[in-house]
Every structure is written in structure tokens, then in C-alpha cells.
Amino acid sequence: MQKRASAPPSRGSILTDPKIRGWVFQVLAVLTVAGFGWYLFQNTQTNLAQRGITSGFAFLNNTAGFGILQSLIEYTETDTYARVFVIGLLNTLLVSFLGIVFATILGFIIGIARLSPNWLISRLAAVYIEIFRNIPPLLQIFFWYFAVLRAMPSPRQSIVFFDTVFLNIRGLYLPAPSATGAYPAFIASVVIAVIVCIVISRWARALREATGQPFPVLVTCISLLVAMPAFTIVVFGNPFVWTLPELRGFNFVGGMAIIPELVALTFALTLYTAAFIAENVRSGIQAVSHGQTEAARSLGLRPGHTLRLVIIPQALRVIIPPLTSQYLNLAKNSSLAAAIGYPDLVSLFAGTVLNQTGQAIETIAITMSVYLAISLSISMIMNWYNKRIALVER
Amino acid sequence: MKFTKSTLAVTAAFAAIGLSTQAQAGATLDAVVNKGFVQCGVSDGLPGFSYTDASGQYRGIDVDVCRAVAAAVFGDANKVRFSPLTAKERFTALQSGEVDILSRNTTWTSSRDAGMGLNFAGVNYYDGQGFLVSKRLGVKSARELDGAAVCTQSGTTTELNLSDYFRANGMKYTPVNFDKSDETVKALEAGRCDVLTSDQSQLYAQRIKLAKPDDYMVLPEVISKEPLGPVVRQGDDEWFNIVRWTLFAMINAEELGVTSKNVEQEAKDSKKPDVRRLLGADGEYGKDLKLPKDWAVQIVKQVGNYGEAFERNVGMESELKIARGQNALWNKGGLQYAPPVR
Numbered sequence: 001m002q003k004r005a006s007a008p009p010s011r012g013s014i015l016t017d018p019k020i021r022g023w024v025f026q027v028l029a030v031l032t033v034a035g036f037g038w039y040l041f042q043n044t045q046t047n048l049a050q051r052g053i054t055s056g057f058a059f060l061n062n063t064a065g066f067g068i069l070q071s072l073i074e075y076t077e078t079d080t081y082a083r084v085f086v087i088g089l090l091n092t093l094l095v096s097f098l099g100i101v102f103a104t105i106l107g108f109i110i111g112i113a114r115l116s117p118n119w120l121i122s123r124l125a126a127v128y129i130e131i132f133r134n135i136p137p138l139l140q141i142f143f144w145y146f147a148v149l150r151a152m153p154s155p156r157q158s159i160v161f162f163d164t165v166f167l168n169i170r171g172l173y174l175p176a177p178s179a180t181g182a183y184p185a186f187i188a189s190v191v192i193a194v195i196v197c198i199v200i201s202r203w204a205r206a207l208r209e210a211t212g213q214p215f216p217v218l219v220t221c222i223s224l225l226v227a228m229p230a231f232t233i234v235v236f237g238n239p240f241v242w243t244l245p246e247l248r249g250f251n252f253v254g255g256m257a258i259i260p261e262l263v264a265l266t267f268a269l270t271l272y273t274a275a276f277i278a279e280n281v282r283s284g285i286q287a288v289s290h291g292q293t294e295a296a297r298s299l300g301l302r303p304g305h306t307l308r309l310v311i312i313p314q315a316l317r318v319i320i321p322p323l324t325s326q327y328l329n330l331a332k333n334s335s336l337a338a339a340i341g342y343p344d345l346v347s348l349f350a351g352t353v354l355n356q357t358g359q360a361i362e363t364i365a366i367t368m369s370v371y372l373a374i375s376l377s378i379s380m381i382m383n384w385y386n387k388r389i390a391l392v393e394r
Numbered sequence: 395m396k397f398t399k400s401t402l403a404v405t406a407a408f409a410a411i412g413l414s415t416q417a418q419a420g421a422t423l424d425a426v427v428n429k430g431f432v433q434c435g436v437s438d439g440l441p442g443f444s445y446t447d448a449s450g451q452y453r454g455i456d457v458d459v460c461r462a463v464a465a466a467v468f469g470d471a472n473k474v475r476f477s478p479l480t481a482k483e484r485f486t487a488l489q490s491g492e493v494d495i496l497s498r499n500t501t502w503t504s505s506r507d508a509g510m511g512l513n514f515a516g517v518n519y520y521d522g523q524g525f526l527v528s529k530r531l532g533v534k535s536a537r538e539l540d541g542a543a544v545c546t547q548s549g550t551t552t553e554l555n556l557s558d559y560f561r562a563n564g565m566k567y568t569p570v571n572f573d574k575s576d577e578t579v580k581a582l583e584a585g586r587c588d589v590l591t592s593d594q595s596q597l598y599a600q601r602i603k604l605a606k607p608d609d610y611m612v613l614p615e616v617i618s619k620e621p622l623g624p625v626v627r628q629g630d631d632e633w634f635n636i637v638r639w640t641l642f643a644m645i646n647a648e649e650l651g652v653t654s655k656n657v658e659q660e661a662k663d664s665k666k667p668d669v670r671r672l673l674g675a676d677g678e679y680g681k682d683l684k685l686p687k688d689w690a691v692q693i694v695k696q697v698g699n700y701g702e703a704f705e706r707n708v709g710m711e712s713e714l715k716i717a718r719g720q721n722a723l724w725n726k727g728g729l730q731y732a733p734p735v736r
Contacts, residue, residue, distance in 0.1 A: 048511075050629070051489070051511035051627070051628060051629060052508070052509075052511045052628045052629065053489065053509070053510055053511035054509045054510070065554045065557055065558070066553040066554055066556075066557050066569070067553070067556070067557050067560075067567065067568075067569035068569065069568060069569055069570055069571065077557040077561060146580075150584045150586070154585045169584060169585050169586055170543060170568075170586065248541065249540060249541040249542075250531075250539075250541050250542045250543065250588045251541050251542070251543055251568065251588075253541065260586070338573060339573070340572075341548070341570060341571050341572045341573070341577070343571070347548065347571070351482055351548055351549055351573075352548050352549055352553065352571070354482070354549075355481065355482055355485070355548075355549035355550075356505075356549075356553075356554070357505075357509075358485060358505070358506065358509055358510035360486055360489075
């Protein structure tokens with residue numbers, strides 16, 4: 001409603017007043033939506049009660065009573081459904097996180113390779129993109145799981161690396177570290193080294209901006225990160241003891257196991273999403289006008305520096321928004337885990353728990369809100385980053 | 395006007411999430427009669443219980459329950475349509491009205507019976523959970539399975555029984571869960587797990603799906619009670635009665651010596667009062683069930699009695715060759731017992 005310069009012309013009736021009419025319709029719209037929501041809720045409740053189907057969230061405190069293949073936190077069969085939910089959520093977050101990290105790295109490499117002046121490299125990148133982008137992710141998951149990882153040997157015929165790492169059809173078995181008394185000192189030294197590095201790099205930047213003098217930040221930091229923890233190991237002793245996996249009975253016991261379901265899912269999601277990210281990166285770089293490259297080169301910057309200091313910072317502004325939606329896609333595609341038995345949120349909570357409790361509406365509602373929350377969080381972080389790198393107009 | 399519109403929208407929304415069908419007495423039978431067939435939820439491929447044969451026909455002991463209901467209601471055992479369901483989908487499909495009967499090797503438990511708005515109409519197969527292992531492992535008893543990786547189908551009671559058994563015996567295991575029973579078989583064959591656990595009847599069925607069935611064996615231990623039977627929605631007693639008494643009619647027919655071959659003869663000539671009542675020669679017992687007078691005759695003629703269905707699908711006449719055992723009649727040392735028709 002915009003305010004008029006003179007007094008609004010009275011039309012004699014509130015029915016014809018546009019301001020009041022606007023308000024009335026908005027209130028009506030809100031009431032209709034709220035009423036519809038309330039009606040749905042009420043109707044569902046009544047119908048469930050009428051059919052003798054239990055409803056409510058009390059089931060979350062009941063004992064789950066079934067085993068789970070992979071859990072990042074302690075779990076036994078006597079734990080509750082609520083804990084099963086947390087385990088499923090963590091497994092989903094784990095595979096999404098791994099997928100996002102690897103897909104970003106691979107996507108950037110391929111995207112830049114796609115623009116390489118070398119004919120072979122750029123063709124190979126194009127072939128990669130066209131193949132992986134155009135095959136449905138579910139088929140790629142099946143490929144890695146049923147075609148590739150099912151071909152691994154049995155536990156007794158494991159492929160052995162250095163007598164400590166074992167690869168077989170049940171997964172990759174690695175030595176697991178467990179902390180000793182020297183662990184706190186070790187961690188403290190790493191933290192201090194990182195803080196010192198940050199301080200040094202800030203100081204080096206200030207120095208460069210003030211005087212133009214370069215300072216070898218990278219070399220200094222790497223030496224610090226190696227020297228300080230090494231020093232604590234010499235003084236306090238070894239911070240970890242390694243427990244080795246060992247074949248006992250049917251399977252390997254001890255150590256750390258990376259299950260094939262996780263590997264297949266991470267591979268498939270990474271390769272699929274990386275193809276899209278590569279295209280985003282390519283379009284981002286191509287969006288930076290060629291004049292920028294020529295200007296940088298005529299200033300005497302080397303090709304590597306041109307890319308890193310001139311092109312990429314400008315390309316990122318174009319890359320970040322579509323990159324965000326690729327991250328969202330990856331997180332949502334991780335629910336395809338159910339197809340190969342990776343215990344993610346959908347397979348565990350919206351699968352087994354739903355079946356054992358029979359409370360479909362509650363479990364599905366919880367699962368949907370979790371995916372919504374994950375997606376919105378990714379969006380929020382990426383929007384924040386996007387704002388930070390946006391071009392500051394002067 | 396506005397009101398009608400929103401009411402329409404609400405109705406549409408509810409039809410969409412499957413809560414619009416009313417669970418009133420009689421509603422299911424009326425709906426079934428109107429559409430002209432019984433919609434039956436079955437397994438997604440389990441030899442002996444429900445599977446499609448070479449000619450695309452559904453066969454199995456669970457399928458026969460649905461055919462028998464169709465024979466009782468329509469006098470035609472072919473007026474059935476089948477919906478293959480996974481273990482996870484089955485209850486939602488029944489609750490939402492997508493199927494009229496769920497006959498899908500489903501274990502009768504208190505939480506399913508009381509907490510999920512379902513009713514079990516009876517038991518058509520007494521089962522128990524067992525283990526299928528490769529003979530190469532050299533395992534003779536389930537007690538030797540400590541540390542094994544175990545494949546199961548998710549969303550079934552087997553997951554719980556498995557965990558209970560290993561906990562009770564102080565053993566550890568790694569669960570590997572798949573959505574479909576075929577996937578568990580493939581995983582066992584590939585060596586992803588050492589053991590496959592499921593109801594024993596299913597293990598026999600799954601064993602013949604393996605490339606080399608003779609390399610695998612079913613361990614002797616039975617670790618649970620699994621009474622399997624047809625399920626209907628709670629709140630429709632009329633339909634519940636029809637399904638329950640269809641099953642009872644098959645069992646009674648076996649007990650009374652009525653078979654698919656002699657049923658028409660018996661219906662005309664039998665002097666035995668029990669047989670006359672079952673086959674509608676005496677009394678109006680079909681009418682009580684809102685079924686035609688010859689309902690039991692049609693069941694036995696078109697589908698067979700319980701013993702015939704058992705032998706044909708899972709017993710000695712089938713590939714599975716499962717002995718009657720607990721599924722023999724009560725007067726032959728088994729558990730199958732049906733109340734009389736009178």
C-alpha cells in the first residue's frame with residue numbers, strides 16, 4: 001500500500017477501501033492455509049485412532065533390538081530407536097561429507113583440464129564428463145557395488161599391503177589408532193603450530209602489502225607443523241598405539257574397517273557429481289573475460305599465477321551458486337544408499353525402524369525434516385561463502 | 395462456494411495419502427464385489443510361497459490363500475490380481491487399502507496385530523528362523539557362528555531374532571541388510587557374508603536359487619517361532635471372517651478327506667454331517683459369511699484342500715521338498731487345526 005500525497009479519497013464504504021480489502025484477503029489466505037493444515041493433522045489423527053494404528057513419538061524411547069553394520073558412535077542392540085536415528089543421520093552426513101570433499105577436488109581438476117590447451121587432456125576430461133554426467137547415479141552405485149567390489153577376494157585370500165592393511169570383499173581393514181598418555185601433548189602441539197601459522201601468514205600479508213617484500217609462508221608453516229609435533233613425540237613418547245586387524249574365525253577383528261557399501265556409494269556420488277562440478281568450473285572460468293588473462297600476462301604474471309590470482313577468484317563468483325545446488329543434490333542422492341544396504345538414515349530409520357514400529361507417518365516426517373535441515377544448512381553455509389567472495393564494488 | 399472447494403481439496407489430499415478409504419464393516423467385501431476381483435499382496439518372488447512360473451502365472455501356498463478367497467467370493471479362483479511387495483512395503487500397502495489381503499509369509503506378532511491396525515486371519519504355515527551356510531565353512535551348528543557376517547532382509551522379524559539369538563549366546567556378528575531377498579542370496583554367494591538367515595522355509599527356497607545348491611546347507615537350529623498367515627485391515631470383521639474361514643475350510647476339507655477330485659461327488663452324495671455342513675448340503679453357513687452356499691466347494695474344487703496346496707507348492711511334489719512337520723494336521727502330530735463349520 002503506498003501512501004498518497006493527499007488524504008485518500010473517501011469512497012464512503014470500507015468495502016471499497018483498497019487498504020482494508022488488501023488486509024482482509026491476506027488474513028483470509030493465512031487462515032485458509034492454517035485451517036487446511038489443522039484439518040489435515042486432525043483428520044490423520046482421527047483416522048489413525050479409528051484404525052487402531054499407534055501414533056506419537058513415544059516409540060523413539062523403545063529398544064531397537066537389531067544390529068547395525070556401521071555406526072560412528074557406540075551402539076548395542078539394547079539402545080533406543082532415537083539412537084538408531086542418530087547413527088543413521090551420522091552415516092548420511094559421513095557419506096555426504098566425503099562425497100562433497102572428493103567431488104569438489106575432482107570436479108575442479110577435471111573442469112580446469114577441460115580447458116587445457118593440450119588436446120588429449122581436454123578430450124579426456126570431456127569424455128569423463130559426458131559419461132558420468134549422463135548415467136543415472138543409482139546405476140553407477142550398482143556398478144561399483146555389484147560389478148567392482150563384489151569381485152574382491154574372500155577374507156582368507158585378502159590382498160595384503162605391508163602386513164597391516166587388508167582388502168577383501170568385506171571391506172578395507174586398516175590399523176586403528178588409540179590414544180596413549182602422550183596424546184594431549186601431541187594434539188596441543190598441533191593446535192599451537194596451526195595458530196602460529198595463521199599469525200605468521202597474516203603478518204606476512206601485512207608485510208607484503210606495506211613493503212612488497214615476500215615471505216616464505218608455506219615453507220615456514222610446513223616446517224613448524226612437522227617440527228613441533230615431532231618434538232613432542234621425542235619428549236613425551238608415541239601419542240598413538242596402532243591395533244592391527246587380524247583374521248580370527250570368520251572375519252578380521254580389531255583395527256578399522258571401511259565397508260564396501262560406503263566405498264561404492266562414495267565413489268559413485270563423487271564421480272557423478274564431479275562431472276557436474278567440472279562443467280560449473282569450466283563455465284565459471286570461461287565467464288571471466290579473456291582480457292583479464294591478457295592483462296595479467298602483460299603484467300608479467302606466470303600462467304599458474306594468472307590462474308590462481310586473477311582468473312579463479314573472479315570465476316568463483318560464477319561457480320559458487322550452481323556448486324551449492326550440486327552439493328544439495330549429492331546430499332539428497334546419498335539416500336540411494338538403501339539400494340545397496342549402506343545403513344544411512346533412509347535405510348535404517350525410514351526402513352527398518354519404520355517397519356518394526358509401523359509408524360510410517362512419524363518416521364517419514366522426521367526423515368523428511370532432516371533432509372530439509374541438511375539442505376538448508378548447506379545452502380546457508382554456501383550463501384555465506386558466496387557473500388564473502390562476492391566482488392566488492394568500489 | 396469456497397467451502398465446497400476446500401472440502402474437495404481436502405478429500406483429494408487424503409485420497410492421495412491413502413487415508414480416505416473407510417474401515418467400516420463390510421466395506422472391503424462391497425468394494426471387492428464391485429471391482430470384480432481380489433487385490434492380493436504377495437512376496438516379490440519366493441519359490442513355494444509366491445512366485446511366477448514359466449508361463450507368468452502366480453503360484454505358491456500364499457498365492458493359493460488369495461485364490462481360495464476369490465473362489466469363495468466369486469466362485470472363480472482366477473479373479474485375483476497380485477501386487478508383489480517387499481517386506482518394507484507390505485503393511486503400508488494393506489493399511490492404505492492398496493491391497494485387500496496381505497498373504498506374504500508374514501509373521502504374526504503382537505505389535506503387528508495390535509499396534510498397526512491389522513488382523514491376522516490365521517496361520518497357513520508354521521515356520522521358524524534358521525541359518526543357511528556354505529559347507530566350505532565347516533560349521534555344523536549355529537553355536538559356532540561367533541564373529542560371522544550375517545545377511546538378512548531388512549524390515550523383517552529376522553533382524554530382531556538374529557540379534558536376540560547372538561546376544562543370548564554371548565556371540566558377536568556383523569549384520570548386512572538388504573531390501574530384497576534375492577540380494578541377500580547374491581551377497582551370500584559372493585561371500586559378502588558367511589551366513590544367510592531367514593525363515594527356514596525361505597532358506598530352502600533360496601537355496602535352490604543358488605548356482606550350486608549342494609554346496610550350501612541349512613543348519614539344524616531353529617531360533618524362533620514364525621507363524622505365517624494372511625493379514626487383513628482391522629475394523630472390517632466381515633472381510634476378516636471371510637479370509638479366516640476360507641483358510642479354515644481348506645484345513646477342514648483335508649481333515650474330512652475332501653479333495654479337489656472328490657469334492658463335487660461328496661457335495662452330492664456324502665452322508666457325513668460334517669462334510670455336508672462344510673460343503674453347503676446342510677444349513678446356511680455360507681450365508682452367515684455373506685458368501686454363496688457352495689463357497690467351500692468352490693475353494694476345494696479350484697484350489698484344493700490345505701494338504702493338496704501344501705504338497706503342490708512346498709511339499710514332496712515341489713522342488714522344495716519340505717516335510718509336513720509342524721504343518722501336519724493336529725490329529726497327525728502337527729499344529730494345523732481348524733474350528734468346525736456348524
